[in-house]
Amino acid sequence: MKHKAPPKITLVGSGNWGSTIALIVGRNAGKHKNDSIQKFACGFSDSLHRQRYTYTTPLERGRFGHFTYQTFLIDKKEGVIRLVSEGIRGLLNIDTAVPMGANVLRKQRLAVEVKKKWPVLKKSFESDNFRINLTKDSNTVELCGGLKNVVACAAGFADGLGYGSNTKAAIVQLGLLEIIVIVELFYHDSNIQTYFESCGIADLIATCNSGRNRKICEAFVKTRKSIQDLE
Template sequence: MFFSRILRFHVDFLSKKRHDFSFVYNTYRMASFSLSKKKVSLVGSGNWGSAFACHIGENIRQLKSQYHERILMWCKEEILDDGSKLTEVINKKHENVKYLPNKKIPDNIVAVPDLAEAVKDADILIFVIPHQFVKTTCEQLRDKIKKDAFALTLTKGFYVDEKTNELLLVSKIIENTLNIQCASMMGANIASEVADKFFCEATVGSRNDKNSEMIRQLIDTPLFRLRFYPDVEIIEMLGALKNIVAMLAGFSEGLGARFNTRAAILRLGLREMISFCRLYRKESTLEVYFESCGIADLITSSLGGRNYMGAKKMTETNKSLKDIEKEDLNGQSLQGPSTAKEVYRYLQGKNLLDRFPLFRDAHLICEHKIKPHVFIDNLGAHPEFEQKNHKQS
């Protein structure tokens, strides 16, 4: 009897130890697995940011073994007309009622008003904010992100340094301020259509194969296809410049211009876009201009984009662009006017305004220095028509 009790004690003890070890081991495995998964954060929650959240929020659920399903989305806090906070409404209704109404945001997207909290421990930061706020946002993020993180910018716009007249791209501001690599993604992507899951495509500029593969995993789907090129800067610049041409398309339609004229504006606008990009970087892949970030985005933005609609409304009503943003676009910012201003400053500093009459006139119209009809009157004098014989390049 005595030896029987001793034997049973040892069996029970070893069984308990085996159970405890198994529990500890499994807990360790789960913790290690969780730590190895990548975390994604969205910096921005406007019209395009919320639409992109709809896409990536659903897609990341299929990648649970590699990425954390929960995505924090930084949302600059706003008080709505009924007194409620925008972040709380987004998290409760799963809808950005101000900037993307009637579109369901997946419940694994969590709006956060604190910027530092939104990016904490993030491996991939996706910037989707107006370019006017990139500098100040990055300054707030300095020393608050992981050293081995990388960024992807969906922001369309750039700055010109007032002292040096140097072009400052959003990707470069992110890289220089945060000391991380930054890719760019641009394309013909109207926000509401992306949220509604209509087919679209985009162009990604990335020089890092590992980062490119993660971007492909997170974003590329049968309904949202990606094409990759190393021309980060050109892809990014095209995404900004097309907003200027889209405004001109809006001005022309508001004035009653016919299809022939409007087609000429798009062609000449594309020529100015390419010429401007080559001022920044002479050597670039010609094929990029015919990708989604180039001619496709130009066409889409000039048919139904925000800058096109704002410019058309300005011509038809004589409202200021600020009033149009407030009254007709529900507070959404037009990127075309600010980009036109930066481009004008850059070209003026290089004494090249006459070579880019469309870009020049777009800024002057926005500043109310010339009437919209003037740029159409000037089309026939565009330097593009000074060429007597076609020269092979």
């Protein structure tokens, strides 16, 4: 009787977040090596073209598309915008998981549509200092991670103009409502509870107060330097 080999985990990316999650997964792989995880991690620098983060990725069937700001993918053949996870699933016919959340809270929302994958992902990514909640609502989780940055830009502009906390609160509140409207427009089966998890309101608040986009937009107003120079 053949025993099924434990799944291998490959991590691509060696920035702050990539290195952190690699450390967690590596430790868990050692802990559960006879159970369900086999460590196989690798990484490379993702600072290819910092001002736009645009990639053309050749995969099994030739050119796949353009990855822009890590969230959206433009299908060159069909000319439509898709989420990166949708593009990967469609091309490679594999299950995908989408982690998103305010990392400073040491808690994330991990979206996986196939529930049977949940136990191994929980063992792989969770530690004493880092928690994940699992959901099937992957499209909402992924879109929250991208759209929060637009709201953070508005927060940065407000800070640069000298507006106070009431204005910031209004931006966060209205920004969340707009995120919900956009997600509902494209994915009618989104779960309202997802917006109140770490990937939603928590990440939005953190990004609007200390995120890179907020800082750059504040500096743009105050210094009048170009976005390219500030980056």
